[in-house]
Amino acid sequence: MIRQVSIFIENHEGRLNNILKILADNQINIRSLNIADATDFGIVRLILQETERGMEVLKKNEIITSITPVLAAEISDDPGGLSTLVDALTQAKINIVYAYSFLPKNTDNAIIIIRVDDENQNKAIETLENVQGVNLLDRETLLLK
Amino acid sequence: MYWNKSYECMPREKLQELQLERLKRMVNRIYHDVPFYRNKFQEKGLMPEDVKSLEDLQKLPFTTKVDLRDNYPYGLFTVPLEQIVRIHASSGTTGKPTVVGYTRNDISMWSELMARCLVAAGAGPHSVIQNAYGYGLFTGGLGVHYGAERLGASIIPISGGNTAKQIMIMQDFGTTALTCTPSYAIYLADALKELGIDPETLKIKVGIFGAEPWSENIRKEIEKKLKIKAYDIYGLSEIMGPGVAIECECQDGLHVWEDHFIPEIIDPVTLKVLPYGEQGELVITTITKEGIPILRYRTRDITTIKPEPCACGRTHLKISRLQGRTDDMLIIRGVNVFPTQIESVLLEIGEVEPHYQLVVRRDGSLDTLEIKVELSEGLFSDRISNLEKLEKRIRDRIQSTIGVSSKVSLVEPKSLPRSEGKSQRVVDLRKI
Numbered sequence: 001m002i003r004q005v006s007i008f009i010e011n012h013e014g015r016l017n018n019i020l021k022i023l024a025d026n027q028i029n030i031r032s033l034n035i036a037d038a039t040d041f042g043i044v045r046l047i048l049q050e051t052e053r054g055m056e057v058l059k060k061n062e063i064i065t066s067i068t069p070v071l072a073a074e075i076s077d078d079p080g081g082l083s084t085l086v087d088a089l090t091q092a093k094i095n096i097v098y099a100y101s102f103l104p105k106n107t108d109n110a111i112i113i114i115r116v117d118d119e120n121q122n123k124a125i126e127t128l129e130n131v132q133g134v135n136l137l138d139r140e141t142l143l144l145k
Numbered sequence: 146m147y148w149n150k151s152y153e154c155m156p157r158e159k160l161q162e163l164q165l166e167r168l169k170r171m172v173n174r175i176y177h178d179v180p181f182y183r184n185k186f187q188e189k190g191l192m193p194e195d196v197k198s199l200e201d202l203q204k205l206p207f208t209t210k211v212d213l214r215d216n217y218p219y220g221l222f223t224v225p226l227e228q229i230v231r232i233h234a235s236s237g238t239t240g241k242p243t244v245v246g247y248t249r250n251d252i253s254m255w256s257e258l259m260a261r262c263l264v265a266a267g268a269g270p271h272s273v274i275q276n277a278y279g280y281g282l283f284t285g286g287l288g289v290h291y292g293a294e295r296l297g298a299s300i301i302p303i304s305g306g307n308t309a310k311q312i313m314i315m316q317d318f319g320t321t322a323l324t325c326t327p328s329y330a331i332y333l334a335d336a337l338k339e340l341g342i343d344p345e346t347l348k349i350k351v352g353i354f355g356a357e358p359w360s361e362n363i364r365k366e367i368e369k370k371l372k373i374k375a376y377d378i379y380g381l382s383e384i385m386g387p388g389v390a391i392e393c394e395c396q397d398g399l400h401v402w403e404d405h406f407i408p409e410i411i412d413p414v415t416l417k418v419l420p421y422g423e424q425g426e427l428v429i430t431t432i433t434k435e436g437i438p439i440l441r442y443r444t445r446d447i448t449t450i451k452p453e454p455c456a457c458g459r460t461h462l463k464i465s466r467l468q469g470r471t472d473d474m475l476i477i478r479g480v481n482v483f484p485t486q487i488e489s490v491l492l493e494i495g496e497v498e499p500h501y502q503l504v505v506r507r508d509g510s511l512d513t514l515e516i517k518v519e520l521s522e523g524l525f526s527d528r529i530s531n532l533e534k535l536e537k538r539i540r541d542r543i544q545s546t547i548g549v550s551s552k553v554s555l556v557e558p559k560s561l562p563r564s565e566g567k568s569q570r571v572v573d574l575r576k577i
Contacts, residue, residue, distance in 0.1 A: 006527030008520055010557050038529050040554045045527065062559050064520055068527045097528065115527075 001121070002072045002113065002139055003051045007044040008064040011037055019044060019063060026057045031143065032113065034100040047102060047113065049143060070115045072102060072142045073128055074135040077110040085112065085134050092127040094120045104145040111137070111145060148264040148296070149257065152404050153459045160460060163404055165199050167432035172196050172205070175438050178223040181216055182206075182440060202407060202430065203418050207441045210243060213383060218244040222437050229436055234282045235382040242282070245382050246436040252291060254433055255385050258402050259292020262391035265400070265459070266376035267351045268322045270297035275315060275349075277325035277333075278356065279305040284386030285356055289324045292388060298322075305329065308336050315347055323352040327359040327367060327375075332563055334370035344372040353378050355387055358446075358467040358485055362492035364396075377466050383442055384429050390464055398451045398463030405433045408464060409441070410450050413471045421452040426471055427464065445471045447483065475505060475571065477512045480549050484570050490542050491518060502561045507575040514551040516543065519558050 009015040016035070023030060029049040036043045045068070048054040058065050075081040089096060094116050102111035116124045128134050137145070147153045155163070173193045175182040185206040186192065195201060213221060218241075222229065229246035247255065268274060274293045278285030286304055293300035303314055305325065311333060314320065323330065330352055337344060352367065355378035367375045379399050380387035389406060390399035401408045406429050410419045413426040427444045447468040455463060469483035476482070484503055491501055500519040505512060518539065526532055536553040543551050 004527075006525075008525050008532075008555075008557065010560065015557075036529050038533060041532065041556075043527055043529060043532075062557075064522055064525050064558060066522075066525050066527060 001069045002047065002137075002142055004068045004070045004113070004115075005046045005048055005051060005054055005058070006066050006068045007046070007058065009042050009044055011040050011042050016042075016044065019058070022057055022061050022063070023048070023054060026053070028054045028057065032100065032102040034098070034113075036098065045098075045100070047142075068115065069118075069121060070113050071121075071124060071128070072111055072113055072137040074104075074107070074109050074111050074137055074145070076133060077108060081110060081133070082112060084131060085114075085128065088127055088131040088134070089114075089116070089124060092123060094124050094127065102142070102145075107145050109135075111142070146264050146267075146269070147459070148261040153261060153400075153461065155404070155460055157460050160403055161199060164407055164432060167404075168199065168202065168407065168430070169193070169196055171430075171432045171434075171438050172440070174223055175440060179221055181212065181221060199407070202409070202441070205441055207416070207428065207443050208439050209443050210383070210445075213243045214241055217241045219246065221439075222246050224248060224435060231287075233284045233287075233382050233386065235284075243383060245284075248435040251385075251434055251436050254405060255288060255388060256291040256295040258385070258405060259288055259388035260295040261402065262378055262388045263289075263292055263296050263298065263322075263353070265391045265393045265457075266322075266353045266378070267374065267394065268293075268296065268298055268353075272296075272298040272321045273301065273319055273348070274298050274322045274324060275301045275303055275311070275318070275320040277303055277305050277311060277323065277329060278387070284380070284382040288380065288386035288388055289353075308333060312337060312340065312342065315349060316342070319348045321348050321350050323349055323371075323373070324378075325352075325354060326356045327354040327363055328357065328563070330354055330367045330371065330375070331363070334367065338370070344370070349373055351376065353391075355379055358469055360485060360488050360492060361466070362488075379446075379464070379467070381444060381446075383439060384431055384444075385434070389429065393455060393457035393459060395456050398455070398465050400455070400459050400461040400463050401429075403461045406431055408450060408462060410448070411443075413443075421450045424449045424468060447471060473571065475503070475514075475573065477505060477514050477549050480547065482514070482547055482549060486547050487516060487543060490546055491516075491539065494539055494542060500558075500561050500563075502570055502572060504572045505575055512575065514549055516551050516553050517556050517561060518553060519561055520555045521558065 031047045034045040055065055073085055075085055097115040099112055099114045102113050104111050128136050176186055176193045228248050230249050231247045234242040234244045276289045278289055280286030290300055352373050352375045364375045376392045377399055378387055379390040390401040392399050409428040410425040411428050412419055419425045427446045427448050428441050430441050431439050448464045451463040469485040474481050474483055502517045504515040539553045
């Protein structure tokens with residue numbers, strides 16, 4: 001299970017920068033970033049190289065954060081690679097709440113971060129473990145990629 | 146514990162006899178010594194002798210803040226300045242301040258009532274009271290100060306502001322009681338938390354908070370954050386200053402010191418006196434004050450009189466905690482809205498920290514209400530849909546309880562202005 005840091009921000013200029021600066025000042029590397037926006041606010045989702053330290057410095061700066069469990073799956077960076085994965089989840093009737101790409105430095109494969117409903121987490125893991133061409137990653141492995 | 150048991154627990158019949166005797170004397174004095182009151186009586190065809198019972202008070206004219214301003218600065222004083230030993234003034238939001246003067250006896254009476262309040266809230270001669278109400282023209286600082294000295298407590302006249310110093314003194318001087326506005330108490334509690342100071346390591350046991358309306362949930366928040374008992378105190382400079390009414394250990398309404406003040410509740414529109422238990426504007430008559438006695442002062446504060454006997458043994462009537470001010474009242478698309486009503490809704494939803502701001506705009510000919518609410522950690526979800534549901538839940542509840550539609554915006558913690566004094570919770574941008 002991967003620990004994603006989710007952050008509440010108001011939807012106006014400077015707010016994202018504020019968070020990025022806090023992380024930069026503390027030498028915390030962001031491995032992937034996803035932003036979801038509503039009208040007045042947004043949620044920034046980050047995979048950090050050092051999750052605990054990242055949470056700590058953000059909290060110290062009064063930023064509202066939470067840890068969300070997500071899955072990371074390595075797939076081949078070829079046409080149909082992602083489709084294989086989504087297909088398997090669809091057949092298992094597991095809804096994807098959101099998904100985004102992770103930027104690997106040490107592999108030619110693609111890595112996708114997937115959030116499913118909490119109650120479907122285990123079922124999703126079981127399903128994906130049995131799909132050929134999909135390699136579920138644990139936390140340590142992901143951060144080495 | 147009482148400070149003055151024979152007065153605080155006086156049987157009601159005897160208390161009312163005392164009130165009537167004092168009211169008659171007061172009416173006589175203002176009629177003869179203050180042209181303003183004499184004119185008002187004459188307009189109504191009334192003479193001081195017409196006051197034969199406490200009910201007759203209802204026939205007498207009201208006094209308003211405008212009257213005080215029109216007679217600025219000393220027009221309503223009943224004694225020559227040489228008998229006035231202190232002058233206070235309340236900040237005027239428009240133009241001149243409202244000026245009040247105290248004779249030596251007035252200061253003594255105020256000290257006595259304030260001492261009663263401190264004892265009712267659990268303070269005593271051994272207390273170390275950190276008085277973070279402002280000292281100066283505002284009555285808060287000196288009002289508490291003189292009461293604490295009368296009581297024989299040790300008072301620290303630190304006055305308002307300078308949070309770092311407040312915290313240092315609280316730690317080093319062994320403060321056992323804190324007096325300030327409720328919003329400043331929360332501010333201090335948050336500052337302690339930021340500094341990593343556990344309130345359990347402090348000696349503070351009670352807080353006496355007033356000068357602005359606050360809710361039961363804010364009380365709970367203060368009590369939890371500071372690990373103290375929090376008591377509500379009421380007062381206003383036009384009547385005396387802090388100490389007009391105080392909560393006892395029952396924390397269920399504030400006793401008004403009826404041997405010195407007569408409270409009434411009126412409908413702010415019809416000006417008719419309302420029966421006990423009904424909500425309306427608080428009107429107070431001072432019956433012992435010498436410097437500037439005030440007849441039926443319209444406080445603009447919204448509350449109810451709670452006539453039921455109190456378990457603490459005090460016989461003086463209680464008022465419920467203030468529900469708002471008639472002049473804070475917003476009229477939005479024809480609906481009367483008090484900020485405190487919105488606060489109650491937010492607190493009922495419960496998970497939201499009570500930091501909010503109301504922004505009223507006029508869009509064409511339509512008033513719009515935006516409620517900015519600071520999001521708390523417990524409520525945060527990493528799914529947009531959950532946060533939008535929360536906004537909708539607040540919006541629906543406001544609509545069903547107050548009857549106005551609004552736009553709810555979740556904002557980041559600490560993004561709304563925190564004042565060190567009275568909170569600024571309403572921003573009215575309508576240009577009418």
